[in-house]
Amino acid sequence: MRDKFLSWGLLIVITTWVVTWVIDYYLWIPVILTLIYALGVYNAYQTKHAILRNFPVLGYFRYFFEEISPEMQQYFIERETDGKPFPRHQRSAVYRRAKNISDTVAFGTQLEINHRKYEGIKHSIYAKSPSEELPRVLVGGEQCSKPYSASLLNISAMSFGSLSDRAQIALNKGAKKGNFYHNTGEGGISDYHMQGGDICWQIGTGYFGCRDDEGKFNPDLFKKYATLENVKMIEIKLSQGAKPGHGGVLPGVKNTPEIAKIRHVKPGITIISPPSHSSFSDAAGLLKFIHQLRELSGGKPIGFKLCIGDTKEFEDICEQMNIVKIYPDFITVDGAEGGTGAAPPEFSDGVGMPLEPALIFVNRTLRNFNLRDKLRIIASGKVLTSLDILRAVAMGADMCNNARGFMFSLGCIQALRCNSNNCPTGVATQDKMLIKGLDVTDKSERVYHFHKNTLHTCNELIGAAGRSSYDEVDASMFMRGDEFEHLSDKYFPDILSNVR
Numbered sequence: 112m113r114d115k116f117l118s119w120g121l122l123i124v125i126t127t128w129v130v131t132w133v134i135d136y137y138l139w140i141p142v143i144l145t146l147i148y149a150l151g152v153y154n155a156y157q158t159k160h161a162i163l164r165n166f167p168v169l170g171y172f173r174y175f176f177e178e179i180s181p182e183m184q185q186y187f188i189e190r191e192t193d194g195k196p197f198p199r200h201q202r203s204a205v206y207r208r209a210k211n212i213s214d215t216v217a218f219g220t221q222l223e224i225n226h227r228k229y230e231g232i233k234h235s236i237y238a239k240s241p242s243e244e245l246p247r248v249l250v251g252g253e254q255c256s257k258p259y260s261a262s263l264l265n266i267s268a269m270s271f272g273s274l275s276d277r278a279q280i281a282l283n284k285g286a287k288k289g290n291f292y293h294n295t296g297e298g299g300i301s302d303y304h305m306q307g308g309d310i311c312w313q314i315g316t317g318y319f320g321c322r323d324d325e326g327k328f329n330p331d332l333f334k335k336y337a338t339l340e341n342v343k344m345i346e347i348k349l350s351q352g353a354k355p356g357h358g359g360v361l362p363g364v365k366n367t368p369e370i371a372k373i374r375h376v377k378p379g380i381t382i383i384s385p386p387s388h389s390s391f392s393d394a395a396g397l398l399k400f401i402h403q404l405r406e407l408s409g410g411k412p413i414g415f416k417l418c419i420g421d422t423k424e425f426e427d428i429c430e431q432m433n434i435v436k437i438y439p440d441f442i443t444v445d446g447a448e449g450g451t452g453a454a455p456p457e458f459s460d461g462v463g464m465p466l467e468p469a470l471i472f473v474n475r476t477l478r479n480f481n482l483r484d485k486l487r488i489i490a491s492g493k494v495l496t497s498l499d500i501l502r503a504v505a506m507g508a509d510m511c512n513n514a515r516g517f518m519f520s521l522g523c524i525q526a527l528r529c530n531s532n533n534c535p536t537g538v539a540t541q542d543k544m545l546i547k548g549l550d551v552t553d554k555s556e557r558v559y560h561f562h563k564n565t566l567h568t569c570n571e572l573i574g575a576a577g578r579s580s581y582d583e584v585d586a587s588m589f590m591r592g593d594e595f596e597h598l599s600d601k602y603f604p605d606i607l608s609n610v611r
Contacts, residue, residue, distance in 0.1 A: 185525070196448070201495055202519055208564035209520035209557035229592035232498070235577025241570035245563065246581050248510045250344060252440050252485045256410030259309075259343040262291035263581070264500060264566055266558075267491050267512035268313045268348070268416070270298025272361050272370045273529070277549045278521055278538045279303035283310075284551065285520075285558025294512060297348050297384065298361070299373045300336050311344040312336065313416070314404075317384035319374040328390045330407055332375075337408035344441070345404055347397075347415040349388070350463075351445050360384075364532045365541045394424075394431040402437045414441035416491070419469040420462070422476075429480040438485045442477075443512065444469050446492025466492035467506055474507025497568035504584045520561035521554045 151167035154160070163170040176183075189199055200221065207214040222229065251258025266286060271279050273296065286293040286308035293308050295301075297315025304310055314333075317326065321333035337345060361370070361382040371378035391400045397415065405413045419425060432438050446466025464472070470490055477483040490508035494500055495516045503511050515523070522536040529539040537549035573581065576588050 196493065197495060197515065197519075197525060202525060204496065205516055205519040205561060209561040211556075211560040211564065214564065214568075225592065227592040230498075230502070231590055232501070232572055232576050232588055233590050234575045237577050239574040239577060239579060241567070241574040243567075243570075245566045246569070248487060250414075250441050250487050250510075251412045252438050254405065254438060255412050255440050257412070258440075259292075259412055261344075261510055262289070262562070262566070263510050263569070264494075264562055265291045265311070265510070265512050266293045266517050267514035268294040268296040268346070268351070269514050269518075270296030270319075270361075271301040271303055271373065272298045272365055272541070274518075274539055275534075275537055275541060275546045275549065276301075276303045277546050277551050278518075278554075280306055281521055281549070281551045281554035282517060282558055283308040284555035285517075285562070288555070288559040289562045291562055292343055294346065298370070299375075300339075300342070301373050305339075305341060308341070309343045310339075310341045311346055312342050313346045313348050315348040315384055316386065316388050317374070317376075317382070318390075319376070319384075322375050324375075326385075326389070330403070333404070334407045337404070337411065342408075342411065344412045344414070345408055346441075346443060347388075347400070347404070347413070349397075349415055349417040350420070351416065351418060360530075362530065362532065367541055370541070394428040395435055397428065398431055398435050398437040398439075401439050412440035414439045414443060414486070414489075416443035416445055416489075418445045418447060418492075419464040419472060422472060425473065426476055426480075429476055429482055432482055432485075433480060438482065441487040441489055441509075442473065443489040443491050444473050444508070446490075448493045466490060466494070466503070470503060470506035470508055497565055497572055500565070500569055501572055501584055502589065504581060505586045505588060516561065516565075517558055520557045522549065522557075 147168060154163040154167035154170070157164060160170070162173055166173075185199075193199065200216075204214050224231070246263040247260050248263060249258055250261050266282055269282075274282075279301065280303045283293050283304055283306040287306060291309070292311045293304065294311040295304050295313050297313050297317065297319055299320025300310065300312055312320075314321065318328045320336060321329050323329045336342065363379055363381040366376070366378055366380060366382055368378040374382070376382055388397075388400075391397050401413045401415070405411070417425070444466065445463075446469055447463030448465055469492075470488070473488060474483065477486070477488075487509040488507055489510050489512055490503035490506075491512040491514075493515075494503055494511045494513050500511050518538055519525075521538050523534075523538050524536055526535055528534050532540050532542055534540040534542075534545060537546040540546060573579075573584065578584060578588070
């Protein structure tokens with residue numbers, strides 16, 4: 112896209128120079144008309160673009176308006192409650208919390224609260240004062256010798272490569288100040304992750320950072336990084352919400368020599384992770400791999416991440432836990448609505464189970480197999496607001512990961528160009544010209560404040576519901592719009608029809 116703009120810019124400069132040179136001879140109008148005519152003749156005979164072939168000059172207006180249509184939609188058409196994946200009012204709340212300014216809104220809600228999809232919290236007339244202490248969760252079961260005290264909200268998986276170096280530095284420095292962890296994503300551990308913040312190292316199907324020349328798992332390389340002080344947890348990625356059953360994609364334009372060195376791959380080529388792991392092929396193999404990683408890491412918490420699809424496969428994993436007596440320390444449940452990674456639209460739109468039913472299923476299945484008290488459940492998938500966090504906890508989660516909320520805190524404007532290397536805010540790109548606009552000092556503070564203010568609001572919501580702790584959060588706290596349908600058929604129509 113930048114090359115296009117440079118080409119057009121060069122054409123304008125040349126045209127301006129020619130016009131300036133001939134203007135004294137009053138020939139500028141014929142020159143411009145000649146250039147336009149030449150462009151029209153060229154387009155009339157080219158074969159790549161039908162619109163330009165049929166409309167040699169006017170056709171350019173179509174491409175111009177198509178290029179700026181997302182911006183037109185977002186800034187001039189979109190309402191506060193519109194916008195996908197996240198509406199404007201949610202993005203605005205993140206921006207305000209990240210900037211540590213008032214996040215209050217005036218004149219009441221703009222949501223359709225009488226709609227059957229409305230969800231809210233049942234407040235108590237005996238509300239309690241919110242706690243000033245931010246909640247923490249201990250991760251590490253009976254087989255873990257180095258348990259980790261994690262925050263209720265943490266940074267979800269985003270690789271260096273998908274995100275820029277400055278974005279990763281800002282995230283990790285914010286995590287250090289706020290005392291929460293930063294998931295590396297499957298792209299391996301880079302120097303930009305090593306800014307003092309706690310790390311959850313994600314191991315994907317490509318084993319980036321711990322692979323041999325053939326792409327297989329390398330135990331020695333894994334041990335080298337897993338025993339680092341900043342690495343607090345290790346997460347095996349089985350699948351992710353954006354594209355379950357599909358390997359991760361790093362476009363060749365983003366695969367710089369630096370990234371290739373970190374991942375142990377060749378630079379400049381598009382990297383597609385395998386859809387499944389080569390180190391195991393069944394539930395028992397997964398659990399043995401968990402045991403291997405736990406030993407190599409010196410006893411740190413080991414877990415796995417998945418988007419629920421075939422429920423029998425997860426039940427099989429639970430059954431094997433009781434057979435082989437190997438238990439993960441945590442399970443990250445990713446909803447089909449989650450994901451920052453690029454994916455074919457059919458995968459983003461039509462594969463995987465949404466987060467809410469997935470959490471309910473995982474929580475109940477673990478209880479049915481008497482495993483729930485042996486591990487933690489982490490919710491990941493569009494968990495952006497304080498209400499989202501409490502809803503996830505009520506559905507069975509112990510803690511939450513969030514990716515796009517922290518991207519918003521870095522300055523992301525939901526331009527939807529993450530896979531093009533043209534992110535205008537320097538967050539999801541490797542283009543140095545764009546990255547330079549992201550100031551690490553400012554953005555790391557915003558990451559810290561977004562985390563702190565979001566969890567503080569969680570505490571306020573719990574107090575408003577009359578609860579004292581997160582252990583008391585359950586589904587009874589919440590109400591849905593479809594419940595109102597049962598209020599005597601909504602506002603008593605049947606009763607009134609019988610009144611004489």
